[in-house]
Amino acid sequence: xxxxxxxxxxxxxxxxxxxxxxxxxxxxxxxxxxxxxxxxxxxxxxxxxxxxxxxxxxxxxxxxxxxxxxxxxxxxxxxxxxxxxxxxxxxxxxxxxxxxxxxxxxxxxxxxxxxxxxxxxxxxxxxxxxxxxxxxxxxxxxxxxxxxxxxxxxxxxxxxxxxxxxxxxxxxxxxxxxxxxxxxxxxxxxxxxxxxxxxxxxxxxxxxxxxxxxxxxxxxxxxxxxxxxxxxxxxxxxxxxxxxxxxxxxxxxxxxxxxxxxxxxxx
Amino acid sequence: xxxxxxxxxxxxxxxxxxxxxxxxxxxxxxxxxxxxxxxxxxxxxxxxxxxxxxxxxxxxxxxxxxxxxxxxxxxxxxxxxxxxxxxxxxxxxxxxxxxxxxxxxxxxxxxxxxxxxxxxxxxxxxxxxxxxxxxxxxxxxxxxxxxxxxxxxxxxxxxxxxxxxxxxxxxxxxxxxxxxxxxxxxxxxxxxxxxxxxxxxxxxxxxxxxxxxxxxxxxxxxxxxxxxxxxxxxxxxxxxxxxxxxxxxxxxxxxxxxxxxxxxxxxxxxxxxxxxxxxxxxxxxxxxxxxxxxxxxxxxxxxxxxxxxxxxxxxxxxxxxxxxxxxxxxxxxxxxxxxxxxxxxx
Ligand SMILES: Nc1ncnc2c1ncn2[C@@H]1O[C@H](COP(=O)(O)OP(=O)(O)O)[C@@H](O)[C@H]1O
Ligand SMILES: [Mg+2]
Numbered sequence: 051x052x053x054x055x056x057x058x059x060x061x062x063x064x065x066x067x068x069x070x071x072x073x074x075x076x077x078x079x080x081x082x083x084x085x086x087x088x089x090x091x092x093x094x095x096x097x098x099x100x101x102x103x104x105x106x107x108x109x110x111x112x113x114x115x116x117x118x119x120x121x122x123x124x125x126x127x128x129x130x131x132x133x134x135x136x137x138x139x140x141x142x143x144x145x146x147x148x149x150x151x152x153x154x155x156x157x158x159x160x161x162x163x164x165x166x167x168x169x170x171x172x173x174x175x176x177x178x179x180x181x182x183x184x185x186x187x188x189x190x191x192x193x194x195x196x197x198x199x200x201x202x203x204x205x206x207x208x209x210x211x212x213x214x215x216x217x218x219x220x221x222x223x224x225x226x227x228x229x230x231x232x233x234x235x236x237x238x239x240x241x242x243x244x245x246x247x248x249x250x251x252x253x254x255x256x257x258x259x260x261x262x263x264x265x266x267x268x269x270x271x272x273x274x275x276x277x278x279x280x281x282x283x284x285x286x287x288x289x290x291x292x293x294x295x296x297x298x299x300x301x302x303x304x305x306x307x308x309x310x311x312x313x314x315x316x317x
Numbered sequence: 318x319x320x321x322x323x324x325x326x327x328x329x330x331x332x333x334x335x336x337x338x339x340x341x342x343x344x345x346x347x348x349x350x351x352x353x354x355x356x357x358x359x360x361x362x363x364x365x366x367x368x369x370x371x372x373x374x375x376x377x378x379x380x381x382x383x384x385x386x387x388x389x390x391x392x393x394x395x396x397x398x399x400x401x402x403x404x405x406x407x408x409x410x411x412x413x414x415x416x417x418x419x420x421x422x423x424x425x426x427x428x429x430x431x432x433x434x435x436x437x438x439x440x441x442x443x444x445x446x447x448x449x450x451x452x453x454x455x456x457x458x459x460x461x462x463x464x465x466x467x468x469x470x471x472x473x474x475x476x477x478x479x480x481x482x483x484x485x486x487x488x489x490x491x492x493x494x495x496x497x498x499x500x501x502x503x504x505x506x507x508x509x510x511x512x513x514x515x516x517x518x519x520x521x522x523x524x525x526x527x528x529x530x531x532x533x534x535x536x537x538x539x540x541x542x543x544x545x546x547x548x549x550x551x552x553x554x555x556x557x558x559x560x561x562x563x564x565x566x567x568x569x570x571x572x573x574x575x576x577x578x579x580x581x582x583x584x585x586x587x588x589x590x591x592x593x594x595x596x597x598x599x600x601x602x603x604x605x606x607x608x609x610x611x612x613x614x615x616x617x618x619x620x621x622x623x624x625x626x627x628x629x630x631x632x633x634x635x636x637x638x639x640x641x642x643x644x645x646x647x648x649x650x651x652x653x654x655x656x657x658x659x660x661x662x663x
Contacts, residue, residue: 147544151536176533
């Protein structure tokens with residue numbers, strides 16, 4: 051096993067024997083996953099392999115049907131995303147969970163709004179000014195440039211939205227950020243910028259799980275990659291010890307290297 | 318290792334001056350267009366009926382007649398912000414009004430009778446909210462359509478289907494009292510209490526929607542309910558509160574109408590849910606949720622009132638009024654469609 055990504059003795063987050071059923075559909079069967087502190091883990095797999103479902107289990111959106119989650123050494127069970135968030139597990143959803151009709155600052159603090167208490171705490175007013183100031187500082191800190199944090203999210207480009215979604219995920223002491231195909235909907239020229247942002251998270255000591263179909267993404271940001279196939283673990287390896295051809299093979303359900311599609315092998 | 322550009326991060330989008338004028342005017346018209354419409358309407362009516370239209374008597378009449386619709390519309394607006402709909406408000410108005418009138422006739426002390434109208438409204442709204450969220454009705458249309466019939470039936474049931482007239486003055490205060498301001502050119506200037514009340518209510522709703530966490534979450538739910546849910550917002554609870562507020566406002570409308578007519582009649586408010594929806598749509602709210610401002614709704618209510626008043630003053634039949642209001646609804650939404658087209662074309 052290729053565990054010692056860092057010097058940590060145990061994974062930050064571990065999933066053991068996760069099963070997830072949707073009625074008669076088995077989306078996940080006995081899946082294991084370890085995420086080490088400060089590592090970027092890539093998750094690959096064909097459409098319907100169960101990647102998104104696994105991430106939703108980790109982030110508390112869909113509680114698992116069977117299996118255990120261990121966070122920082124102790125077992126946890128999430129019944130809502132809020133509980134996972136309280137531990138610092140954040141998710142950037144595939145379908146971008148942003149409200150287009152609201153501005154960037156409001157989106158960043160949605161669900162955790164800055165407030166001004168009036169009448170001895172009986173009335174919680176939304177503190178627009180502090181939200182705007184903090185959002186501006188936060189984005190500057192991440193070197194994300196937008197015209198104004200008071201711009202509505204629906205006016206942003208796909209890449210800017212993704213950047214806002216990522217900024218939102220680390221606005222409060224995140225320890226793990228889970229990203230479901232963060233580059234899938236982006237124009238090519240915006241992809242690099244989002245990937246650099248992910249590298250930036252890693253440099254801040256945040257563990258990242260990223261789902262992607264793009265080998266370029268995986269081989270640019272990840273330390274380790276794991277593959278799901280039909281809802282089960284299929285293979286995993288440290289990035290240094292595998293190749294694009296091999297990972298593409300895993301997606302297709304074979305451990306043979308797929309030489310034909312692997313013309314872009316990493317040396 | 319990669320071919321990604323080094324000049325990292327996201328640049329601001331194209332500069333202001335590339336945006337055509339027509340697009341830059343959109344936010345302005347979004348916010349103030351409705352005031353322009355109202356000003357033009359007032360000018361036209363004043364030109365047609367110079368003596369009557371601007372008379373104090375007529376103006377205070379407009380406010381008195383639109384107050385109930387104003388209450389229904391602001392409640393409806395909050396519901397429509399969440400991409401919902403409440404078809405029951407007209408019936409709930411009647412239910413509140415009849416509860417008030419019947420309990421008053423039964424000798425219930427006036428402070429209790431007065432409170433019963435909004436309380437019944439809240440109860441009906443709460444039931445709507447529970448149905449939509451916990452009973453997982455497929456669309457608010459269904460639940461509130463059911464409530465439309467149930468509340469109307471209940472209003473008839475408790476009153477035996479007959480009107481009750483004669484209410485104590487304190488109960489009538491909100492709907493009919495006037496404050497004497499002084500004399501102007503020999504006419505007494507009286508300000509209807511309900512006018513001040515309407516302004517106050519709209520001010521409170523503005524604070525609620527723009528400046529409280531609850532209000533911003535209502536907008537967020539309308540914009541993207543999934544986003545709201547994964548952000549840890551309790552969407553069900555928020556929706557229940559929203560429908561309860563809407564029912565409460567219908568109860569207030571019942572109280573106002575009881576005061577104005579000095580009675581309770583079980584077919585009160587029939588069709589008023591549609592007028593409220595019309596005012597909200599004319600006021601610039603989007604049926605898809607998350608869009609619209611309190612000021613716009615105030616404008617929508619005023620426009621509806623002005624149309625009726627203007628057409629009445631000019632002896633235009635109510636049939637034409639209906640045709641005109643219908644046409645204006647379609648026009649208002651068409652303008653919204655055009656605006657969206659412009660807004661999404663980059
Ligand atoms: N909410 C759901 N209800 C029913 N089935 C679901 C649901 N979410 C996912 N599935 C099923 O679970 C399987 C895995 O889906 P998913 O995790 O989205 O795959 P991936 O993200 O790898 O493409 C698919 O067969 C999908 O149809
Ligand atoms: Mg997926």
